[in-house]
Amino acid sequence: MRILLFLLWLSPCLAQDGRYERLLRDILIFDAHIDTPRYLMDEGYRLADRHSYYELDIPRMKEGKMGAVLFGIYAQPQDFAPQLWLPRALDVLDALHEEVRRNAGLMEFAWGSEDVLRIHKSGKLAALASLEGGHLIADSERVLRNFHRLGVRYMTLAHFANNAFADSMTDQPLHNGVSAKGRALIAAMNRMGMIVDVSHISDKAVLDAVEVSRSPVIASHSSAKAIAPIPRNMPDEVIRAVARNGGVICINFHAGYLKEEAHAVYIRNRPKRDAEIKAVGRDWERVRAIQRRYFDYMPRVSYKELLRHIDHVAKLTGPDHVALGSDFDGVSGMVPVGMEDVSKYPVLVRGLIEMGYSDGDIRKIMGLNLVRVMRENEERARGMQ
Numbered sequence: 001m002r003i004l005l006f007l008l009w010l011s012p013c014l015a016q017d018g019r020y021e022r023l024l025r026d027i028l029i030f031d032a033h034i035d036t037p038r039y040l041m042d043e044g045y046r047l048a049d050r051h052s053y054y055e056l057d058i059p060r061m062k063e064g065k066m067g068a069v070l071f072g073i074y075a076q077p078q079d080f081a082p083q084l085w086l087p088r089a090l091d092v093l094d095a096l097h098e099e100v101r102r103n104a105g106l107m108e109f110a111w112g113s114e115d116v117l118r119i120h121k122s123g124k125l126a127a128l129a130s131l132e133g134g135h136l137i138a139d140s141e142r143v144l145r146n147f148h149r150l151g152v153r154y155m156t157l158a159h160f161a162n163n164a165f166a167d168s169m170t171d172q173p174l175h176n177g178v179s180a181k182g183r184a185l186i187a188a189m190n191r192m193g194m195i196v197d198v199s200h201i202s203d204k205a206v207l208d209a210v211e212v213s214r215s216p217v218i219a220s221h222s223s224a225k226a227i228a229p230i231p232r233n234m235p236d237e238v239i240r241a242v243a244r245n246g247g248v249i250c251i252n253f254h255a256g257y258l259k260e261e262a263h264a265v266y267i268r269n270r271p272k273r274d275a276e277i278k279a280v281g282r283d284w285e286r287v288r289a290i291q292r293r294y295f296d297y298m299p300r301v302s303y304k305e306l307l308r309h310i311d312h313v314a315k316l317t318g319p320d321h322v323a324l325g326s327d328f329d330g331v332s333g334m335v336p337v338g339m340e341d342v343s344k345y346p347v348l349v350r351g352l353i354e355m356g357y358s359d360g361d362i363r364k365i366m367g368l369n370l371v372r373v374m375r376e377n378e379e380r381a382r383g384m385q
């Protein structure tokens, strides 16, 4: 009798294990926002080597069953003089292409949604590019079109500061959302099939972008304000608007964005931390040591908080409108416990199984929603030629 009870207790666990193994065999794990390229450029960081710092390299991508990544190209407006924004973006994009070429046996540059699926099927890793901030295009639609030719598949309208196109969430309102110029830019992006990214911009700017864009938009790395009420996260009505236009919210893994208590400590210490970092210049090891020390002041945040954000958006909008946008290598080491780098994505698969999600929904959340939005942007652009 006791053995029978034990077997009855065990069987659902085994069934779930079977699902987990099956899913991990061929699931496409696709992250919408990872900032590694600047390390390739500034530090000679090599993707082929396994590292004990930063959050992405090829060995850890393989361990985490990762299939595709949209790498972020950026130059923070406050770190570079305006005349350097465009050349810096071009340099970093070149560093990414060169690194993909150096690892051609394991990684391939993806130029569209079909490419992502084909490369994943072939067993290689798909690398894509995105641009973080409209300030990087020298105010020129032609420059943006050239970025598209070089493989850039989405652009965030604004970064930490306002620009000619849109208000940033972390700046004082200037245009009351998206400017007239920004509206024309969104139309141009729709025509070239480049996805409009609404992370970082003000809530009003997101609503404007959704209204103007004829193709689905994404929030490439934004979490939910209902779970962690901090400025960088999105309120429910904004999330719903993105979903209504067919878009996806890609949840940011930054520990300070997942939990309000962690954010409070992070913000309180940030000016001091940034001043210390500035003082050591390009001594990257010391920069990382400072980042680690300040991260230690923050309360730990479990990867389960991340699952709460995913679950919140999935319940609010349905499972077609949530995806992953970790912001790895852009979070200064402030990662959740249990989700320290790209080798850990499988814990999300297990977590979603345990939360009752179907295999189909898990596949959508982990990658296929993002592929769908890419495809819809490509198809609508073809219809506009």
Ligand SMILES: [Zn+2]
Pocket (backbone or CB within 6 Å): 132, 200, 221, 330
């Ligand atoms: Zn960002």
